[in-house]
Amino acid sequence: MTVLKIEAAGPAEAWPRLPYHIESAGPPGSRRPLPEQTLCEFRFGPAGAERDPRRIAIDLEALPGADAGDLWRSELPVRHGWDGAIGYSENDEVLVMQLRLEEAELADMEEAVYRAYLRLVGFVAARGYPELWRIWHYLGAINEGEGDAERYRQFCIGRYRAVADRPDFEAQLPAATAIGTRGGGLDLVVLAGKRPGLQVENPRQVSAFRYPRPYGLRSPSFSRATLLPCADGARLLVSGTASIVGHATAFAGDPAAQLRQIAANLQALLAHAVHTRLPGREADEFAAESYIVYLRHAEDLPRVRQALQEHFADAPARMVIGDICRSELLIEVEAAYRMPVA
Ligand code: 3EB
Numbered sequence: 001m002t003v004l005k006i007e008a009a010g011p012a013e014a015w016p017r018l019p020y021h022i023e024s025a026g027p028p029g030s031r032r033p034l035p036e037q038t039l040c041e042f043r044f045g046p047a048g049a050e051r052d053p054r055r056i057a058i059d060l061e062a063l064p065g066a067d068a069g070d071l072w073r074s075e076l077p078v079r080h081g082w083d084g085a086i087g088y089s090e091n092d093e094v095l096v097m098q099l100r101l102e103e104a105e106l107a108d109m110e111e112a113v114y115r116a117y118l119r120l121v122g123f124v125a126a127r128g129y130p131e132l133w134r135i136w137h138y139l140g141a142i143n144e145g146e147g148d149a150e151r152y153r154q155f156c157i158g159r160y161r162a163v164a165d166r167p168d169f170e171a172q173l174p175a176a177t178a179i180g181t182r183g184g185g186l187d188l189v190v191l192a193g194k195r196p197g198l199q200v201e202n203p204r205q206v207s208a209f210r211y212p213r214p215y216g217l218r219s220p221s222f223s224r225a226t227l228l229p230c231a232d233g234a235r236l237l238v239s240g241t242a243s244i245v246g247h248a249t250a251f252a253g254d255p256a257a258q259l260r261q262i263a264a265n266l267q268a269l270l271a272h273a274v275h276t277r278l279p280g281r282e283a284d285e286f287a288a289e290s291y292i293v294y295l296r297h298a299e300d301l302p303r304v305r306q307a308l309q310e311h312f313a314d315a316p317a318r319m320v321i322g323d324i325c326r327s328e329l330l331i332e333v334e335a336a337y338r339m340p341v342a
Contacts, residue, residue: 004341007277009229012341018230019076019093022290025069028062037078039089040096043069044320053080053087056098058138059183063301063319086123095129095192103184109151113158124192131196132174133226134237136189142180143327152325153216160218170209171199176222177240177334179294180323197226198277204268206247224269227277236273238335241265242324252328255300256307262333263311278339286337288315294322294332
C-alpha cells in the first residue's frame with residue numbers, strides 16, 4: 001500500500017506535510033534556551049520569569065519519573081509575539097496561541113469564558129489560521145460548586161454560547177482537554193491551522209456535545225478527535241479521554257479499571273477513525289506519538305502502573321496531577337497518533 005487515502009479529504013499527497021514535530025522538553029525543573037524554530041514549549045510546572053510567548057507553563061505538578069512536557073519543533077521559520085494578553089507563534093501552516101485569565105477575571109465564569117472564546121476564535125481567524133484543531137483548557141478548582149453551579153459546568157455554558165452561533169457548529173468542534181488545576185485562573189492553549197481537520201467521534205461514547213441534561217445546562221463543546229490529513233501521514237489528535245461509556249462514568253472509585261476503560265475507548269476511536277476516514281487501513285497501523293496522563297490523586301500512581309505499562313508504553317507519556325471534569329473520574333489520557341503513508 002503506497003497511498004493514504006482519506007475519506008472526504010482525498011489522497012494524502014495533495015496535503016502539506018505537518019511542519020512540526022514533538023520532542024521532550026526535559027525533566028521537571030530543567031530549563032534551557034529554546035532552540036531555533038521552536039513553535040512552543042508546552043510544559044507542566046511553575047511559569048518562569050521570562051515572558052516568551054513560545055513558553056507555555058501549565059501549573060500542574062509532573063509526577064516523578066516522567067518528563068515535564070514537550071517542545072514543538074518547527075520545520076519552517078517561526079514568527080512569534082504578544083498581542084495584548086495573547087501569546088502566539090506561527091509558521092505559515094499552524095499557529096499556537098495561549099491566553100491566561102486570572103482568577104479575578106473569572107468572577108462571572110460563563111461570561112468570561114464566552115468572551116475569551118470569542119477573542120481566541122477572532123484572533124486565529126484574523127492571523128489567517130481560522131481552523132481550530134485542538135484546545136487545552138486548564139481551570140482552577142474545576143469541580144468547585146454544586147450541581148449546575150459547578151465551575152466546569154459554568155465554563156461549558158460560556159463556551160457553548162461562543163461556538164453555537166452557526167447551524168453546523170457541532171461538526172466543526174475541535175478536539176480538547178479540560179483539566180483542573182490547584183491554582184486559580186484559566187489557561188487556554190490553542191492549536192489552529194489553515195485547513196480544516198476532520199472530526200472523529202467515538203462509537204463507545206455519546207458525543208460530548210450530545211451529553212444529556214443531567215451533566216449540565218449546556219453540553220461540552222468538543223470533538224473526541226481531530227484527524228489532520230498530511231502528506232507525510234495523517235495525524236490524529238485525541239481529546240482528553242476518560243472512563244466514560246455511553247455518557248455514564250464507568251468504575252467510579254477504581255483508577256486502574258478506569259485506565260483500562262480509557263484504553264478500550266482509545267482503541268474504539270482508532271478503529272472508528274480507520275473505518276470512517278481511512279479506507280483500506282487498519283487501526284493497528286496507527287503509531288502512538290505521545291500521551292499525557294492526568295491523575296487526580298498522586299497516591300493512585302502505584303495502582304495504575306500495571307495498566308500504564310500494558311497499554312501506554314508504546315510512546316512517551318507525560319504524567320501530571322490534575323483534576324478531571326467529573327468528580328468521580330480519577331484519571332484521563334490524551335493522545336496523538338500518526339497513520340504512516342505506507
Ligand atoms: C469527557 O469525556 C471527559 O470539556 O473540553 C475531556 C476532554 C473532558 C475535554 C472539555 C472534557 C473536555 O467528558 C471530560
